[in-house]
Amino acid sequence: MATFVQAVRMALHVGEERLGVTDIFGEDIGAPLGGVFTQTQGLRTAWNSPLDERGIVGSAIGLALAGQKPVAEIQFCDYAFNTIDLLKLAGAMCWSSNGDWNCPMVLMTPVGAGIHGSIYHSHSFDAQATRLPGWKIVMPSTPRDAYGLLLSAIMDPNPVMFLAPKALLRQKAQSPEEDVPGVPSDDRELSKMIDAPLGDRSKWRPRWPNTPDLFVPLGEARVVREGCDATVVTYGRHVHVCAKACAELEAEKIDVELIDLRTLHPYDWTAIVKSVKKTGRVLFVNEDTEITNFGEHLVRRTVDELFYELHAPPKVIAGKHLPGVGLADNLEKASVPQQDEIRDALRNLARHEP
Amino acid sequence: MAQVVSVPRRVSDEALSPELLVQMYDLMVKARVLEERLIRMQKQGDGYFWIGGPGEEAFSVPLGLLVHKGQGPEFDYLHLHYRGGGTMLALGADPVDALRQMKNTATDPYSGGRNFASHYSVRKWNVVPVSSPIEVQYAMAPGTAMAQKRAGGKGITIVTGGDAGTAEGEFASCLIWSSRKGHELPVLIVVTNNQYGISTPYDGQHGEKRVSDRGAAFGIRSLTIDGNDPETSYRAIRSAMDYVRTERKPFFLEAMVSRLYGHSSSSGANFVSEEADCIAQFEAKLEDRKILTRARMSELRTKYTEELLEASKRVREEPQPEPEDVWKHVFAEENMVGKAARKDGAS
Ligand SMILES: Cc1ncc(C[n+]2csc(CCOP(=O)(O)OP(=O)(O)O)c2C)c(N)n1
Ligand SMILES: [Mg+2]
Numbered sequence: 001m002a003t004f005v006q007a008v009r010m011a012l013h014v015g016e017e018r019l020g021v022t023d024i025f026g027e028d029i030g031a032p033l034g035g036v037f038t039q040t041q042g043l044r045t046a047w048n049s050p051l052d053e054r055g056i057v058g059s060a061i062g063l064a065l066a067g068q069k070p071v072a073e074i075q076f077c078d079y080a081f082n083t084i085d086l087l088k089l090a091g092a093m094c095w096s097s098n099g100d101w102n103c104p105m106v107l108m109t110p111v112g113a114g115i116h117g118s119i120y121h122s123h124s125f126d127a128q129a130t131r132l133p134g135w136k137i138v139m140p141s142t143p144r145d146a147y148g149l150l151l152s153a154i155m156d157p158n159p160v161m162f163l164a165p166k167a168l169l170r171q172k173a174q175s176p177e178e179d180v181p182g183v184p185s186d187d188r189e190l191s192k193m194i195d196a197p198l199g200d201r202s203k204w205r206p207r208w209p210n211t212p213d214l215f216v217p218l219g220e221a222r223v224v225r226e227g228c229d230a231t232v233v234t235y236g237r238h239v240h241v242c243a244k245a246c247a248e249l250e251a252e253k254i255d256v257e258l259i260d261l262r263t264l265h266p267y268d269w270t271a272i273v274k275s276v277k278k279t280g281r282v283l284f285v286n287e288d289t290e291i292t293n294f295g296e297h298l299v300r301r302t303v304d305e306l307f308y309e310l311h312a313p314p315k316v317i318a319g320k321h322l323p324g325v326g327l328a329d330n331l332e333k334a335s336v337p338q339q340d341e342i343r344d345a346l347r348n349l350a351r352h353e354p
Numbered sequence: 355m356a357q358v359v360s361v362p363r364r365v366s367d368e369a370l371s372p373e374l375l376v377q378m379y380d381l382m383v384k385a386r387v388l389e390e391r392l393i394r395m396q397k398q399g400d401g402y403f404w405i406g407g408p409g410e411e412a413f414s415v416p417l418g419l420l421v422h423k424g425q426g427p428e429f430d431y432l433h434l435h436y437r438g439g440g441t442m443l444a445l446g447a448d449p450v451d452a453l454r455q456m457k458n459t460a461t462d463p464y465s466g467g468r469n470f471a472s473h474y475s476v477r478k479w480n481v482v483p484v485s486s487p488i489e490v491q492y493a494m495a496p497g498t499a500m501a502q503k504r505a506g507g508k509g510i511t512i513v514t515g516g517d518a519g520t521a522e523g524e525f526a527s528c529l530i531w532s533s534r535k536g537h538e539l540p541v542l543i544v545v546t547n548n549q550y551g552i553s554t555p556y557d558g559q560h561g562e563k564r565v566s567d568r569g570a571a572f573g574i575r576s577l578t579i580d581g582n583d584p585e586t587s588y589r590a591i592r593s594a595m596d597y598v599r600t601e602r603k604p605f606f607l608e609a610m611v612s613r614l615y616g617h618s619s620s621s622g623a624n625f626v627s628e629e630a631d632c633i634a635q636f637e638a639k640l641e642d643r644k645i646l647t648r649a650r651m652s653e654l655r656t657k658y659t660e661e662l663l664e665a666s667k668r669v670r671e672e673p674q675p676e677p678e679d680v681w682k683h684v685f686a687e688e689n690m691v692g693k694a695a696r697k698d699g700a701s
Contacts, residue, residue, distance in 0.1 A: 020692075023500075050534070054493050055527035062497015062511075065482055066427050067692050068504075070497075085487050089494075094686045097475040097483045098466030102686030134684055157689035 001173040001187060002180045006194060007143035008039045008108070008164065010180060011150035012071060013208050016045045019154050023063055025049045026056055026073030026108075032201045036075060037110065037169050041196040042206030053079050057086040057107065061093070064105040069154065074109040077125035077163070084128065090159040091134025106153045107161045111139070112287055113336045114167030114237055119324030121166070122332070124288035126235075129161050130264050130297070136218050137264040139163040141239035142178035145262055148216030156218060163264075165237040174240075182211040221268035223275070227257035229350040230281040230312075233272055233298065235261040238285045238337060245343035254350045264294060269301070276302060280311035281349040287336040290318035312352035317345055366593065370585055372645050378419070378584045379640060380654060382411035382633055385440035387658040388449045392456050392471050393615060393623045395666055401456040404623055406472045407437030409614035410546050412632035413581035416588035417544070418444025420595055421512065423479050427505035431480045431498040433491035433513040436472040437546065438484065441514075445479055450665045459672040460679070467675040477690065489515055489522035492543070496531035499539035503602055510598045514544040517608075518551020520565050532604040533572040540598045542591075543574070543606040546581060548613040552621070569606035581609025582632040 002010070015021035024040055030048040034041030049056050053074055060072035074080040080087075093103040113122035129137045136158055140146040146164070153160035172187070173179035184190050193207040224239060225246060232242050239260045246256040257275050261267055276282050282302060284295035295316035302314045317337045319325075325335045389408040396404040407414055418441035422430045434441060443449060451463050458467035464475045465483075475483035482494065495513035502509040513528065532539040545565050549556040562568055569576030575597065579590045587609060594605040612629035616622055640646040 022504075050527075050530050052523075052527050052530065054523055055496070055531050058490065058493020058495075058524060058527060059497040059500065059531060062431075062433075062494040062499070063501055064497070065494070065691055066431065066498040066501030068497075068501050069692070086490060086493060089485055089487065089490055092485070093483060095683045096465060096468055096473075096485065097477070097683075098462075098464075098468060099683035099686070100464075100475050100477045100690075101483060102688075102690050104686075104689050104692060136685075157686040157692070 002143045002183045002190060003170055003172050004143050004146050004164070005037050005039050005169040006190065007147040007180045008150060009041060009043070009194060010183075010208065010211050011147045012040060012043050014151060014211060014213065015071065015154045016043060018213065019151065020069045021045060021071055021154055022068040023047065023070040025070070027051055027075045029073055034196055035073070038195065039169070042194060042204070053083050054086060057083040057090070060105045060107065061086065061090050061103055064103045065093070065101060069104060071106040071108060071154065074107065076121055077109040077111045078120045078123040080109055080125060081128070087132050087135070091132045093134070094158070095134055102157045103159050104157045105159050106150070107159065108164060109161070110166040110169065111163045112165045112167060112237055113325045113332055114165070116327060116329070116332060117166065117325070118327040122325035124286070124319065125163055126264055126286055127288040127293050129163065130294045134159065136160045136266065137163065138218060138262060139165065139236040139264060140262060141165070141168065141236055141260050143173045143180050144178050144214075145216055145222070147180045147211070148214045149218070149262065151213065152215045152218050155215065160218070163236065167237045168240070180211055181214060183209050216262070219263045219266045219268055221271035222260045222262055223271070224258040224260050225256070227255040228279055229255045230283065230346050231257045231259060231275040231279045232283045232285060232342070232346060233259045233261060234285040235264065236286070238287060241337065241339050242285055242342055245339050245346060248343050249346055249350070252347065254347060256346055256350070272298070272302070273306065276306050277309050280309055281352065282314045283342070283345055283349055284314070284316045285318070285337055285342055287319045289321045290316065291321045293318045311354050312349050315345060315349065317342060366589055368589070370588060374588070375585070375640065375645055378415050378588065379636060379646065379651070381415045381419075381444050382440065382584065382636065383655050384449065384658050385411045385415060385443050386633055387655060387662055388439060388443065388452055389615065391662040391666055392452065393619070395453065395456050396619045396623070400666065400670060401458070401471065403470050404456070404619040405436045405470060405617070407439045409548065409612035409629065409632065410437050410581065411440040412584040412636065413546060413587045413609045413611055414438055414440030415444045416584055416591050417441050417512070420588070420591050421445060422509065425478050425480060427498070427502045428507040428509050429480050430509055431482060431495075431502070431511045433482050433495045433498070433511065434474065434484050435491060435515045436470070436484055436486070437516070438474060438514060439472055442474050442481070445481075447474070447476070449662060450669065453662070453666050453669045454672065457669050457672070458674070459669060460675040461672045466679065488519040489524040491515060492528035493524040495528055495541050495543075496539055499532065499541045502540055508599045510540040510542055510595065512542045512544065514546060516551065517545055517547035517549060517556055517565055518554065518559065520545060520568075521559065529568060529572045529574060533574050538603040540602045541604045542594055542598050543604055545608045546611045547608055548611050550613060550617070552617045564608060566606050566608040574604045574606050576606040576608070578608040578610065581611040582630050582635060584632065584636055
């Protein structure tokens with residue numbers, strides 16, 4: 001089974017060999033390191049940029065406008081905040097020119113807590129990203145979706161942001177359905193093929209497995225598990241946290257439907273409507289700070305459009321409105337949504353009497 | 355007040371043909387008259403805001419004349435700021451389209467009524483959408499230049515902006531990204547220095563004597579010229595472009611210019627008589643050298659003034675965008691830039 005980060009690398013390889021990707025660039029992306037998370041090892045078009053996030057985003061826009069297909073990276077989303085006006089510019093390119101120009105670039109960045117990354121390696125970006133009209137935003141939770149969404153992002157004529165949950169990067173597919181098709185069944189074999197060796201890498205060349213053009217459509221959610229007592233809608237690493245909470249509740253005979261949104265914008269409202277009409281109870285979970293949070297938008301729309309379908313007040317569990325995520329385990333746990341809190345909220349939702 | 359800087363020896367002082375001087379003069383007058391019409395329109399309520407380039411014509415017109423105009427990396431990319439009207443007219447833009455943008459009509463070809471005056475965008479000429487945030491164009495310029503270096507042709511990237519904006523990080527980004535050892539980029543970095551950022555004088559904000567001094571640290575050839583003289587500008591831009599086109603390396607050209615109607619309509623947009631007027635100076639020269647008579651020159655100005663006055667009345671009758679138009683083009687349906695630029699057929 002492939003890890004998330006191996007899936008990213010294989011998708012980028014397919015991108016540069018078959019889908020016209022011309023540049024994969026960012027800080028420490030090129031040889032010999034191939035990215036601080038190994039995400040770009042062995043890629044032909046990967047190169048190191050100056051340590052300048054604004055330059056990275058600006059150059060990606062320029063490359064895109066000149067007909068190239070850039071995939072740029074911000075090493076941690078914590079360092080993308082000084083690029084927001086340039087991100088707005090990319091998102092505005094088509095609209096502000098009344099359809100004259102488009103800006104087909106992909107921006108990847110690792111996001112979120114869960115790895116004891118302290119204050120400046122734990123930020124989330126989904127609340128900011130969903131405030132960038134003109135962008136498509138994806139956040140996969142499995143290696144297969146990472147692979148398939150990245151291929152779709154590369155083919156899209158618009159700027160697409162690929163948010164990679166840091167805590168999942170080294171996580172393997174949990175089942176064949178979560179795996180990248182075409183990879184060897186033996187993990188060590190896959191590692192030998194595409195993971196750069198420690199030490200001298202100057203002679204190393206990857207052997208890429210034959211993986212297919214698998215396009216996971218942008219804007220399509222995935223029902224991770226079906227249920228009829230309540231719905232939980234989430235994305236990224238909290239898909240796994242919520243899945244565990246759902247499994248706990250199963251023992252209590254509470255049957256929760258879990259939706260992995262996968263694309264944050266344009267998001268799959270149809271999937272949410274269908275599930276809420278079935279369960280009448282919904283919880284939105286994400287780990288970005290809770291004030292002016294994307295989950296709040298989803299609740300607002302739920303109330304606006306589905307009020308008479310609801311049997312309980314819709315709810316958001318998000319990160320606490322704090323300047324950062326503290327390093328100590330207790331601090332991190334007190335800052336971002338935990339399994340217990342999600343489980344209890346879902347239980348309350350399912351049992352709520354109108 | 356724009357100081358006059360002597361023309362360094364590196365730029366040839368070979369005479370330009372009388373035909374070229376007349377062509378430049380014609381375009382400079384047309385550009386000035388256009389700006390004056392736009393200012394009038396705004397003052398009469400036919401537009402919400404004016405910003406533009408009166409006072410920069412002696413630089414912006416030659417720049418436009420020297421551009422290799424076309425679509426895709428084989429041709430020049432233009433990352434202009436909001437004072438590029440003269441460049442656009444020299445490229446062949448219809449001045450009436452600028453009036454349409456001022457009146458924010460649905461027929462405005464640059465933004466469909468969405469953006470301010472002088473915020474041009476023409477994909478078929480590689481004119482990247484002008485946007486209001488100061489200096490962002492300098493961060494994008496290395497990207498188009500990388501594509502051009504790769505394409506192997508003669509296309510270059512031209513980026514323009516003002517003096518105060520060079521304090522922004524993107525200006526440093528541009529110097530750094532275009533001069534990386536072994537990865538030098540074909541960018542003509544232009545700063546038109548009018549010695550103000552809105553109300554703040556250059557002195558007091560900058561330690562460097564000239565903005566172009568910053569090029570030296572990056573090994574970028576740099577030059578400051580009198581941008582109020584169209585002959586100096588033409589020769590300097592041509593030699594800078596020749597260098598960028600053939601060496602595939604950056605060049606930094608700072609042009610000292612005037613700001614003849616203040617910063618924008620927000621500061622009143624009234625004529626500033628204390629600053630050098632490049633057109634008045636050029637007229638004296640053309641008369642002196644017997645290239646054009648006073649009568650011919652005022653005829654030309656009258657002709658453009660009347661034409662644009664009439665055009666502005668017609669534009670007034672053109673439709674405004676509809677409310678539901680706000681939803682158009684949030685997303686692109688196809689890869690337009692990819693199609694034009696890539697010959698290998700990949701989209
Ligand atoms: C990032 C940013 N900050 C502030 C402004 C407001 N603003 C518009 S023009 C301007 C001054 C620019 O001066 P300069 O770069 O010298 O260009 P000039 O207008 O003099 O040609 C300012 C501060 C802006 N548009 N963008
Ligand atoms: Mg200025």
